[in-house]
Amino acid sequence: MSAQTYTEPHRVVYYEADDTGHLTVAMLINLLVLVSDDQSSALGMDTQFVNSLGVGWVVTQYHLQITRLPKLGDQVTLKTKATAYNRYFAYREYWLMDAQGETLAYAEGIWVTMSYATRKIATIPTELMAPYESDQINRLPRLPRPERLDPAATTVVKPYTVRYFDIDNNGHVNNAHYFDWLLDTLPAEFLRTHRPTDIRIRFENEVKYGHQVASEVVPTATKTQHQIKVGNTIAALATVAWTTD
Amino acid sequence: MSAQTYTEPHRVVYYEADDTGHLTVAMLINLLVLVSDDQSSALGMDTQFVNSLGVGWVVTQYHLQITRLPKLGDQVTLKTKATAYNRYFAYREYWLMDAQGETLAYAEGIWVTMSYATRKIATIPTELMAPYESDQINRLPRLPRPERLDPAATTVVKPYTVRYFDIDNNGHVNNAHYFDWLLDTLPAEFLRTHRPTDIRIRFENEVKYGHQVASEVVPTATKTQHQIKVGNTIAALATVAWTTD
Missing domain, CATH: 3.10.129.10 (Hotdog Thioesterase)
Incomplete structure (x- = not known):
């Protein structure tokens, strides 16, 4: 079937x-x-x-x-x-x-x-x-996991507050808004000159209206490691590979 | 014609x-x-x-x-x-x-x-x-202007930073994003139970990537007065009338 x-x-x-x-x-x-x-x-x-x-x-x-x-x-x-x-x-x-x-x-x-x-x-x-x-089936395909952030690397952090209009019909943050937070930590000039080729993201915990989130990024040569935290809890973890082609 | x-x-x-x-x-x-x-x-x-x-x-x-x-x-x-x-x-x-x-x-x-x-x-x-x-024609219809904020009233202020993804193809903030900032100052419970019937907005000055904006609101019984400021400059002024029908 x-x-x-x-x-x-x-x-x-x-x-x-x-x-x-x-x-x-x-x-x-x-x-x-x-x-x-x-x-x-x-x-x-x-x-x-x-x-x-x-x-x-x-x-x-x-x-x-x-x-x-x-x-x-x-x-x-x-x-x-x-x-x-x-x-x-x-x-x-x-x-x-x-x-x-x-x-x-x-x-x-x-x-x-x-x-x-x-x-x-x-x-x-x-x-x-x-x-x-x-x-x-018993065993589903496993998606590649995003990487944990390198603890020795320099992290850029930007704070965001969850807005009423980030919440959808399900009562939690629309998944798409995570990408506004994740990618907005990167400089505009980087975003204008690079394009994403591979994106891995795991949603680990719900984010709700009024939460303060921290969007953290570790940039490396060809990819960026991201996490969204609410307090000490990781809400989402993501790795994005980029090219300048 | x-x-x-x-x-x-x-x-x-x-x-x-x-x-x-x-x-x-x-x-x-x-x-x-x-x-x-x-x-x-x-x-x-x-x-x-x-x-x-x-x-x-x-x-x-x-x-x-x-x-x-x-x-x-x-x-x-x-x-x-x-x-x-x-x-x-x-x-x-x-x-x-x-x-x-x-x-x-x-x-x-x-x-x-x-x-x-x-x-x-x-x-x-x-x-x-x-x-x-x-x-x-020489004289166009004049749209009703939004009200200046009542200086004696208590103002609620929320800060926002302009994100890369707020900027459109024209190189300035997409007009629609002003409404995210304007309306997010109101409590979720108000937004869930009221609907806008009349909206007047004037865009007075450009808002650009990286700007810090302050979204200010004065709520009254049947309407809300709003302004978006960048520093001391008013970027937009708006008045919204609401009903609970």
Whole structure:
């Protein structure tokens, strides 16, 4: 059995692009969640139905491999499938393609169902997975983990306060906003002249409205190591590889 | 002569909505600029052509009257026309309509052309306006001005630092981000239980990457008075009327 794929068209518009005209990473993350949501709704598994089972879908980890980010005005296609799952984890794949069908970015995500009662990971309700025709397997692919920050390295830290508009319908910070915090620690000139090729991120703890977060970065020659902390707790850990091509 | 209208469909998606599921004001502003841009491109007046004349379009003032904000999943229609202009100012109207054609929001905007050489207002190049078939008139409609903050009132102030991703293709802060700063000064509980009905905003001075801004608010019974300051300079002034209907 092979999981159903789902595709939808998208046009990159000005508020999705940075000052070089390229789609931002934060917006790419938004688009991945959007195509997942739209597949789920098309299969009758919309947020309202999921919530009626006392759970909500949450991403715990992403691995993105980016060949090229599309530009303002580009017509692209988003594609996804809920490839496989086991008792606690669902493994989803994503493709971002240009108008000629060439893959611009490939992403993998690990999703869990969080219980609204306990705010902890719950067994994935089987009725939630049936329509996707995902493979039920014991050992899911493991995504490469982001690196722990080198404790000997010099760290740049920027503080951010979680805003009301960072919170989405799920009551916690929209995952895309982590990338605003993560990447804003890098100088504008770096961001204008480098493009991300490989992004690994793990969401370890929830961030909520009003929290003060510290976004920490250790830059090295070809990659940057990042963490988001709330007090002494690591909320997210990420490693980004860059090129100047 | 009457100006050409331009319409386009839009679907409200999850990252455009707040935690109550309603389209955010910041995203509404993004959509107004989007439909303007798309009309301009359709008429051969895209950003590249405008910039080739040494100028860029900038909004100086908006007046929004909102009956109802659409919700997550709603199909809406954006409509605009470049109604009238004179030597220095262009007056544009906007409508946001639901699937039945009912107007959810009506907005008016005043646009100017800014010279890239001087960063000051320039005479609007006549070739820029011709395709819109706008009325050329001496006296444009005047938008109601936002109120100066009551100096005797207690002011709530929140600081923000302009992020790289707040800057758009024009090299200054995307107008929509002002609303993140303006409205985030209000308590989440207020934002969840009130909806804006009338928004007046004037953009008085540019805000740039790295600037520290102070977002100040004076709440009264039925409206809130706002200003964004960079040091002692007022960058934007806004008044928002609210209802709990």
